[in-house]
Amino acid sequence: MPTIRIDQTDVVVDPGTTVLEAARSVGIEIPTLCYLKGYDPSASCQVCLVRDVATGRMVPSCATTATDGLQIESESDEVHAARRTALELLLSEHVGDCLAPCHFACPAHMDIPLMLRQIGDQEWSAAIETIKNDIAFPAILGRICTKPCEKGCRRNAADDPVAVCQLKQVVADKDLATGDGYQPEPRIASGKRVAIIGAGLTGLSAAYYLTRLGHRCQVWEKASQPGGRLHALGADALPPAVLASEIQRVRQVGFELTCDRTVQSADExxxxxxxxxxxxxxxxxxxxxxxxxxxxKTNRKGIQVDRATYATDIDQVFAAGNAVRGNALFVRSTADGKEAAVCIDQYLTLGKMTGITRSFSSRMGKVAPQELGQFVQDAGHAPLATEQLVVDESTGGVDSVTAAKQSGRCLACGCVAHGNCRLEHWASKYNADPGRFGSRQATYEVVGRGGDVLFEPGKCIKCELCIQIASKSKSDLGLSFVGRGFDVRVGVPFDRSWEDAVRSVAQKCVDACPTGAIYFRWRDVDVVDLGESKTESQ
Incomplete structure (x- = not known):
C-alpha cells in the first residue's frame, strides 16, 4: 500500500486515497470549504492547498491522490500564505455581513440581532441572557444611552432605525419585575481576589463579570451609595427605583460592596x-x-493604560472607564467594565493578557438604494416609526405585541450562518483580509422569497455541493450552473423556485453550504393582539 509523508508523519493509505483523507486519518487538520465526504471533490475553493515537496507546486489536497513516496507540506508559512490568498479571493466576491452593522456601532458589541429575534419570538428569558452576556445594566442604559447602535442601524437609510435601546429596556424591565430574574451560573471559584475602586457603571460591571468568572470581588466607593454619575441625571431621565433595582440585581451575583470608603494614599x-x-x-x-x-502614570485624560488590555504600568493593576477616558459615554463605561474583567481574568488564570478578541466579519459597507429596498422587503413588516414605541414608566412600559412588531423591523443584516460558517471560521483562523483585493462588485440579492428556503448568490462560492446533493437525491428538478463566464451561478431549471428544486434535500443543502448562501427563513412573525399574545414561528 502507498506510504506518503505529510510534514514529519509517515502515513500508510489504501490505493486511491486522497492527501486530504490521508491527513485526516492521522489527525492533521487541513481546511476545506468545497469538500464533503461522499461527494466528488470540485477543488474550486483552493483552501485545502498543500505543497508537493518534489515539484514545489501547491496542489489541492482534496483532489490529489496519495501516491507512494509523495512528500507533502501542510503547515509551512508558504502553505498558510497560499490558503490565506485563496480565502481573500473568495472574500473579495462575498456579498454579506457576518455581523450586523449595529453590532459594531455598539461599544459593548452586544448581539443585537439575536436579542431582536428572541423578542420577536417572545423568548424573554433568552433575551435577557443575551443582553447580560455583554451589558450588565440594560434597564439603565435602555433609558439613558445615546444609542450609537441605532445610528449604525441600516434601516436608518430607509425610514427609522429599530428602537434597540427601548427594546432592551423592555426586556430588562420585565426581568426586574420577576422576582430574582435572570441569574447566571458563576464559574467554579478560582480562589483569586480582585479589589475594585469605584462603584459606577465601570466598577460594578467589572465586579459583575469577574464574579461570574469565578473570582471574589471587593468594591469600594467613596460616596454613600453606588452608581457614580448616574445619580446626577435626575428622576425624569432615570427613575431612582430603576437605578436602585438594577444595582441590587447586579449585586445578587455575589460581590462585596463597601461605601464611604476609598484608597487615598500610596501606603493603602x-x-x-x-x-x-x-x-x-x-x-x-x-x-x-x-x-x-x-x-x-497619567496622560491628559486620565490613567495611562495599554488600551488592548487595560493594564497600567504597575503589575496586577488595571484601570478602565472614566478613570482612563475622561468623560465617556455611559455604554462605553459599561463596556469597559466587562472588557477589563475579561483581561483581568486572563491575567489571573493564564498569567498573561491577550486582550479582547473581536470576531472576524466580512462587511458589505454602504448598500445601494435597490439593495436597501431588498433588505426592507425581506424584513416582512411595514415601517413602524421609532416614536410609536413609547416606554411609559407609569404603565410599566411596552406590551409584548408592540415590542414584537418593533423587533420585526430588523433587516437581519447579519448572516444567519454566523458562528457556523466555514468561510468565516477559516478566514478568522488564517487572519484573512477581506479588503485585500478591493471592494465587492456584486450586488445583494435573495432568491426564493415567499418560500422557506432562500439563496444568496453573492455568498455562493460555486462549490457544487448543493448541485451534487440534489442530483444524488434524483430530484425531478435538481440544481445546475446557469449563465456564462463571470455570471455563472447556481440556478433552478425552468425558472422554478428554489423550494421546488431542493424540497426533499433542503436540510442537507443548508448543512453542506460552507458560506451560509443557502438557508431557511429564520422566522415569519405573525403577531396577533391577544393581550400578552404569542409569536408564531412558521
Whole structure:
C-alpha cells in the first residue's frame, strides 16, 4: 500500500486515497470549504492547498491522490500564505455581513440581532441572557444611552432605525419585575481576589463579570451609595427605583460592596496590592492627583493604560472607564467594565493578557438604494416609526405585541450562518483580509422569497455541493450552473423556485453550504393582539 509523508508523519493509505483523507486519518487538520465526504471533490475553493515537496507546486489536497513516496507540506508559512490568498479571493466576491452593522456601532458589541429575534419570538428569558452576556445594566442604559447602535442601524437609510435601546429596556424591565430574574451560573471559584475602586457603571460591571468568572470581588466607593454619575441625571431621565433595582440585581451575583470608603494614599494602595491578586481603578474622571499619589502614570485624560488590555504600568493593576477616558459615554463605561474583567481574568488564570478578541466579519459597507429596498422587503413588516414605541414608566412600559412588531423591523443584516460558517471560521483562523483585493462588485440579492428556503448568490462560492446533493437525491428538478463566464451561478431549471428544486434535500443543502448562501427563513412573525399574545414561528 502507498506510504506518503505529510510534514514529519509517515502515513500508510489504501490505493486511491486522497492527501486530504490521508491527513485526516492521522489527525492533521487541513481546511476545506468545497469538500464533503461522499461527494466528488470540485477543488474550486483552493483552501485545502498543500505543497508537493518534489515539484514545489501547491496542489489541492482534496483532489490529489496519495501516491507512494509523495512528500507533502501542510503547515509551512508558504502553505498558510497560499490558503490565506485563496480565502481573500473568495472574500473579495462575498456579498454579506457576518455581523450586523449595529453590532459594531455598539461599544459593548452586544448581539443585537439575536436579542431582536428572541423578542420577536417572545423568548424573554433568552433575551435577557443575551443582553447580560455583554451589558450588565440594560434597564439603565435602555433609558439613558445615546444609542450609537441605532445610528449604525441600516434601516436608518430607509425610514427609522429599530428602537434597540427601548427594546432592551423592555426586556430588562420585565426581568426586574420577576422576582430574582435572570441569574447566571458563576464559574467554579478560582480562589483569586480582585479589589475594585469605584462603584459606577465601570466598577460594578467589572465586579459583575469577574464574579461570574469565578473570582471574589471587593468594591469600594467613596460616596454613600453606588452608581457614580448616574445619580446626577435626575428622576425624569432615570427613575431612582430603576437605578436602585438594577444595582441590587447586579449585586445578587455575589460581590462585596463597601461605601464611604476609598484608597487615598500610596501606603493603602501597597496594602491593597499585598492583599489582592489584582486591582481595578474605576473611579470617575478628574482624579489625576489621586492617581499620581498611587504611583500611576497619567496622560491628559486620565490613567495611562495599554488600551488592548487595560493594564497600567504597575503589575496586577488595571484601570478602565472614566478613570482612563475622561468623560465617556455611559455604554462605553459599561463596556469597559466587562472588557477589563475579561483581561483581568486572563491575567489571573493564564498569567498573561491577550486582550479582547473581536470576531472576524466580512462587511458589505454602504448598500445601494435597490439593495436597501431588498433588505426592507425581506424584513416582512411595514415601517413602524421609532416614536410609536413609547416606554411609559407609569404603565410599566411596552406590551409584548408592540415590542414584537418593533423587533420585526430588523433587516437581519447579519448572516444567519454566523458562528457556523466555514468561510468565516477559516478566514478568522488564517487572519484573512477581506479588503485585500478591493471592494465587492456584486450586488445583494435573495432568491426564493415567499418560500422557506432562500439563496444568496453573492455568498455562493460555486462549490457544487448543493448541485451534487440534489442530483444524488434524483430530484425531478435538481440544481445546475446557469449563465456564462463571470455570471455563472447556481440556478433552478425552468425558472422554478428554489423550494421546488431542493424540497426533499433542503436540510442537507443548508448543512453542506460552507458560506451560509443557502438557508431557511429564520422566522415569519405573525403577531396577533391577544393581550400578552404569542409569536408564531412558521
Amino acid at each position: 494602595f501597597t496594602t491593597l496590592l499585598d492583599d489582592f491578586d489584582a486591582v481595578l481603578v474605576a473611579w470617575g474622571e478628574g482624579q489625576m492627583q489621586a492617581a499620581q499619589r498611587l504611583g500611576l
